[in-house]
Amino acid sequence: MTIRFECLADLARLPYFKLEASPTGERLVLADRALGPTIDVHTHLALSYLFPNRVDLGKTWPETEHYLPKTQPIDLDVYINKNFSPAQLAALEHDLVWMSTTGRGMRRTHTLPNLAREMSELSVSQSILLPIDYPIFSRNAENWLEVAKGRKDFVCFGSVHPFRPGLERRLDHQVAMGARGIKVHPAVQLVGPEHPKAMRIYQLAAARKLPILFHCGPVGIDKPSGRRLTQVHRYEKPIAETPDCTFVLGHSGALQWEEALGLAQKYPNVWLETSSQALSAVRRILAEAPKDRILYGSDWPFYHQAIGLAKLFLATEGNDALRAAVTHQNARRLLGM
Numbered sequence: 001m002t003i004r005f006e007c008l009a010d011l012a013r014l015p016y017f018k019l020e021a022s023p024t025g026e027r028l029v030l031a032d033r034a035l036g037p038t039i040d041v042h043t044h045l046a047l048s049y050l051f052p053n054r055v056d057l058g059k060t061w062p063e064t065e066h067y068l069p070k071t072q073p074i075d076l077d078v079y080i081n082k083n084f085s086p087a088q089l090a091a092l093e094h095d096l097v098w099m100s101t102t103g104r105g106m107r108r109t110h111t112l113p114n115l116a117r118e119m120s121e122l123s124v125s126q127s128i129l130l131p132i133d134y135p136i137f138s139r140n141a142e143n144w145l146e147v148a149k150g151r152k153d154f155v156c157f158g159s160v161h162p163f164r165p166g167l168e169r170r171l172d173h174q175v176a177m178g179a180r181g182i183k184v185h186p187a188v189q190l191v192g193p194e195h196p197k198a199m200r201i202y203q204l205a206a207a208r209k210l211p212i213l214f215h216c217g218p219v220g221i222d223k224p225s226g227r228r229l230t231q232v233h234r235y236e237k238p239i240a241e242t243p244d245c246t247f248v249l250g251h252s253g254a255l256q257w258e259e260a261l262g263l264a265q266k267y268p269n270v271w272l273e274t275s276s277q278a279l280s281a282v283r284r285i286l287a288e289a290p291k292d293r294i295l296y297g298s299d300w301p302f303y304h305q306a307i308g309l310a311k312l313f314l315a316t317e318g319n320d321a322l323r324a325a326v327t328h329q330n331a332r333r334l335l336g337m
Helices: 008-013 086-101 112-122 142-147 166-178 196-207 224-229 232-241 250-264 281-286 305-315 320-334
Strands: 017-020 029-032 037-044 123-127 155-156 183-186 212-215 249-250 270-275
Touching: 008 017, 008 029, 008 305, 029 112, 037 112, 037 305, 037 320, 112 123, 112 305, 123 320, 142 155, 142 166, 166 196, 183 196, 196 212, 196 232, 232 249, 232 250, 249 250, 250 270, 250 281, 281 305, 305 320
Parallel strands: 037 123, 123 155, 183 212, 212 249, 249 270
Antiparallel strands: 017 029
């Protein structure tokens, strides 16, 4: 079985994809629309901090500059960030940190129309947008909710930092704007998932029937603080003590996916989302996790949506019922669609 590819376009060697001519060159598209629809539960637009958002989130660019370049070789059976070169990792960090106060860099192409174009090419019917905010000097949730307003192809979550003044009021404002869940990222927000102020968010989410989507687990390229805050064992306290809240473990626990799998097996309020996982890990998760609590995600714009789809299609070959559950049925149930 082929699991290594020379570049993104080389995924067309799989039966699920083909190359299609476009004004900007060949684009990777779904070969058979019957493979869809898919709901991608893990996507982002350009994040902005310190200053008001300077990226035009509604602008169309000819090409999306994914953090993993389309020209980079891809190995499907490693945790996805192992495909980066050292220089590409440095460029990613520069864009995420230093460019987040500007409208420049790769992030300028991480817009709603560019994501929508990729979705259309791959029969992704809806994407969930996951903003991440600090206590002050960021309004990503409100900005994204506004740009996605009235779009049936996008569902936007909210983001309220545990130390945000007026936390409950801001959460309710985001819900009034259309937020359908809450994104919590311990490594970026620098708050442990079991911190008492974070626990307050889960209680508020449970009362409003909003799922929590965690960034969960160390990813190997994180800072020591992020690695410490995302250890999977730290997520068990909120899961166990807030049984009425639904928790989606983003990346299925990343490099600690077996521990996350154990949480999903132990607690009925835990779901797993497969973005970034190696193909072999995806196979194990599909075999051993509750089948009705597994979700597809891509972590766009870090990665092209086709990479995660390739792993999912390979892992569900010959099992159409499981493929349909993970690509869209489970997500629809999670969001009450």
